[in-house]
Amino acid sequence: MNSSSAVLILDKVSKSYGNGLAVNEVSLNIRENEFFALLGPSGCGKTTLLRMLAGFETPSAGCIYLDGLDISPLPPNKRPLNLMFQSYALFPNMTVRKNIAYGLEMERLPEAQIRQRVNEVLSTAQLTELADRKPNQLSGGQRQRVALARALVKRPRVLLLDEPLGALDKKLREKMQLELKRLQHESGITFIVVTHDQEEALVMSDRMAVLDGGKVCQCGSPSELYENPNSRFVANFIGVSNLFEGLRGAEQRVMVNGHELKVEPQPGAVRGEAVAVVVRPERLQVLGGQGGECDNQVQGQIVEVAYHGLDTNLHVKTALSDKPLIVRVPSSQFEFAHFSSGMDIRLGWQARHARVLTH
Numbered sequence: 528m529n530s531s532s533a534v535l536i537l538d539k540v541s542k543s544y545g546n547g548l549a550v551n552e553v554s555l556n557i558r559e560n561e562f563f564a565l566l567g568p569s570g571c572g573k574t575t576l577l578r579m580l581a582g583f584e585t586p587s588a589g590c591i592y593l594d595g596l597d598i599s600p601l602p603p604n605k606r607p608l609n610l611m612f613q614s615y616a617l618f619p620n621m622t623v624r625k626n627i628a629y630g631l632e633m634e635r636l637p638e639a640q641i642r643q644r645v646n647e648v649l650s651t652a653q654l655t656e657l658a659d660r661k662p663n664q665l666s667g668g669q670r671q672r673v674a675l676a677r678a679l680v681k682r683p684r685v686l687l688l689d690e691p692l693g694a695l696d697k698k699l700r701e702k703m704q705l706e707l708k709r710l711q712h713e714s715g716i717t718f719i720v721v722t723h724d725q726e727e728a729l730v731m732s733d734r735m736a737v738l739d740g741g742k743v744c745q746c747g748s749p750s751e752l753y754e755n756p757n758s759r760f761v762a763n764f765i766g767v768s769n770l771f772e773g774l775r776g777a778e779q780r781v782m783v784n785g786h787e788l789k790v791e792p793q794p795g796a797v798r799g800e801a802v803a804v805v806v807r808p809e810r811l812q813v814l815g816g817q818g819g820e821c822d823n824q825v826q827g828q829i830v831e832v833a834y835h836g837l838d839t840n841l842h843v844k845t846a847l848s849d850k851p852l853i854v855r856v857p858s859s860q861f862e863f864a865h866f867s868s869g870m871d872i873r874l875g876w877q878a879r880h881a882r883v884l885t886h
């Protein structure tokens with residue numbers, strides 16, 4: 528990647544606590560005006576990484592550059608970065624307008640300028656009508672927007688958000704994901720968001736880094752990570768995967784439990800090496816009696832039918848793995864084919880829709 532377009536560069540940043548490494552040589556380039564997500568399971572080091580960017584923790588090794596300058600020696604209040612905490616920490620006795628203005632008043636900006644900037648942000652965050660209310664007169668989503676407005680009004684170079692939607696229920700969360708993306712886009716500020724929710728990261732971010740055990744496993748756009756995971760961990764963590772463990776056979780073949788699966792040619796493939804073949808649920812097809820045109824076919828039995836509204840997931844037991852495969856079919860297909868538990872079906876997929884993983 529061209530590092531000149533990067534606002535923030537992390538160069539082999541590590542953080543140890545005693546004998547434990549919370550963050551292990553993380554290198555990332557975060558671009559101008561990007562919505563970047565740090566994603567990973569609990570304890571993978573996301574928050575520690577964010578706190579190092581904000582200046583609340585000091586790296587044990589490595590450097591952090593903002594616009595080309597090493598910011599490691601700067602205390603939090605001297606960094607043009609703003610961290611929005613998980614708890615919104617609004618002042619309960621102040622109105623929405625006052626909460627938002629507070630940071631600018633602390634900077635002693637002229638009153639007229641404060642008023643103008645606060646009005647702008649109120650409008651962007653769709654809070655103008657609520658400007659005179661106190662936090663306890665707002666809904667969870669509205670309080671969240673105030674917290675965001677309060678961070679945005681300071682026009683940080685980069686806004687850091689730790690699980691910004693963590694306190695909201697599912698429905699509101701989904702609405703606010705799009706809202707957050709819109710606010711990022713309209714403000715033109717680079718956002719770095721920590722989340723453990725892969726769906727949220729897929730929906731919101733331009734690019735994301737998946738972390739595990741303090742290390743970056745993979746970094747890329749949501750579709751790159753979903754379509755081309757580089758490891759079993761990423762394949763399992765992002766979306767739903769069907770994973771078949773096997774050994775690489777002759778050219779473009781992987782042997783899985785005595786079945787020969789056809790895969791795409793891969794440079795450097797070593798015959799006999801242990802690999803996993805991954806196929807996403809929407810890439811599996813339910814085949815009719817004749818078997819269709821698929822490169823790979825397998826017989827199975829439906830063990831569960833899980834209705835999700837738009838889609839239905841069929842859980843299908845096959846000889847390829849101990850775990851049933853998950854096949855996603857549009858629920859509208861039910862008009863034509865009735866699927867039920869105990870039914871025998873034949874599944875198929877094209878070699879180009881499978882990925883072979885060596886890690």
Ligand code: ATP
Binds near residue numbers: 549567571573723
């Ligand atoms: P979560 O999603 O649960 O918030 P996380 O990915 O944000 O997790 P971190 O909070 O960064 O994870 O923690 C990473 C590792 O570092 C964990 O094993 C944690 O126990 C450890 N850790 C974090 N802070 C400290 C600390 N102050 N002292 C000792 N160990 C710490």
